[in-house]
Amino acid sequence: MEKYIDLHIHSKYSDDGEFTPIQLVEQCYKAGIKIMSIADHNSVKAIDEAKEAAAKLNIKYIPGIEIDCTYNGINLHILGYGIDYSHDDFVILEKNILKQELECSKEKVKLTNMLGFDVDQVALDALSDNGVYTGEMFGEVLLNDQRYNENTLLKPYRSGGERGDNPYVNFYWDFYAQGKLCYTEIVYPTLKEVIDLIKGHGGIVVLAHPGNNLKGKFKIFDEMVELGVEGVEAFSNYHSPETVEYFYQVGKKHQILITCGSDYHGKTKPAIELGECHCTIDEHDIESQLKEYKLI
Incomplete structure (x- = not known):
């Protein structure tokens, strides 16, 4: 069609x-x-x-x-x-949601590192125009960080992996969406x-x-x-x-x-x-x- x-x-x-x-x-x-x-x-x-x-x-x-x-x-x-x-x-x-997202972004860094990572802050900032870090951004930074090439948690999101079709947003959905390990609540x-x-x-x-x-x-x-x-x-x-x-x-x-x-x-x-x-x-x-x- x-x-x-x-x-x-x-x-x-x-x-x-x-x-x-x-x-x-x-x-x-x-x-x-x-x-x-x-x-x-x-x-x-x-x-x-x-x-x-x-x-x-x-x-x-x-x-x-x-x-x-x-x-x-x-x-x-x-x-x-x-x-x-x-x-x-x-x-x-x-403006209201942006203010909350900026605060939640700081918390997301802490929660992501608790998964066993040391997020490259410089790489993260390079992806954000306004200081907001999305789950997709964390996925992009981690999947392109050579330190984690063999990381088992990231394996499903790589090419050929079961979550590799839309790796960045799938990483968001699996870890940062409502009810997931790195979820941070915004009052919508x-x-x-x-x-x-x-x-x-x-x-x-x-x-x-x-x-x-x-x-x-x-x-x-x-x-x-x-x-x-x-x-x-x-x-x-x-x-x-x-x-x-x-x-x-x-x-x-x-x-x-x-x-x-x-x-x-x-x-x-x-x-x-x-x-x-x-x-x-x-x-x-x-x-x-x-x-x-x-x-x-």
């Missing part, structure tokens, strides 16, 4: 993104993508740059953001599309607060990659719709065919917006290609929905 729409892309304004907004627009153009959205983590900085570049290449651009939040103890990612991104509320959100807004924020600024609320966040708890999504979630990223690179079909049918049942997104980051997720959304329907049907929701 052609690559036509990708509504979940990350730029360098996400701590784990590789490319500038303009580079991403150019990549979308080369890939044949006609409708795109950069949805950075808790940040709207990419939007103006990307909108201007997309307009020059005749690409329809939807302003977006991906906000971390919690619901019943589960960490979630909520996509906000079509938002009035010029409002100070989004600046306040980013609640799902209800994020719904109110996005809707309060004219946006549409969509749950990102639900199969990835709601592992084994898919029924919870029905509660989220009652709370105010207006869409679901049924077509996601992370979803199995069964998960795609489940959330596609759930989306149709609730008569909500059904979207597709690759969650493209670049080097932290090298196995993910731009426009790779596991979409099983004609993407022009998604385009029609986007028009109904006045997003394009």
Whole structure:
């Protein structure tokens, strides 16, 4: 199926993104993508740059953001599309989370070293533009540190290893995600607060990659719709065919917006290609929905 729409892309304004907004627009153009959205983590900085570049290449651009939040103890990612991104509320959100991430980064260094490493601080700082250290960065530094070439804990993440397809983000998921050994807690807004924020600024609320966040708890999504979630990223690179079909049918049942997104980051997720959304329907049907929701 052609690559036509990708509504979940990350730029360098996400701590784990590789490319500038303009580079991403150019990549979308080369890939044949006609409708795109950069949805950075808790940040709207990419939007103006990307909108201007997309307009020059005749690409329809939807302003977006991906906000971390919690619901019943589960960490979630909520996509906000079509938002009035010029409002100070989004600046306040980013500053609040950045402040916490800077503190957590110091703790991550200690926790990582407790695994038996001596993290190369210079190499870590070279990867970070703002002092925030992500789990992906720790993975990149350790996997490229010759002192640990034979380290057994890192073996699964090397070429040919069982976690070697997306080594950096897999290292994050295995050690720094919620409930893992190097997890550091950030106080994110609640799902209800994020719904109110996005809707309060004219946006549409969509749950990102639900199969990835709601592992084994898919029924919870029905509660989220009652709370105010207006869409679901049924077509996601992370979803199995069964998960795609489940959330596609759930989306149709609730008569909500059904979207597709690759969650493209670049080097932290090298196995993910731009426009790779596991979409099983004609993407022009998604385009029609986007028009109904006045997003394009």
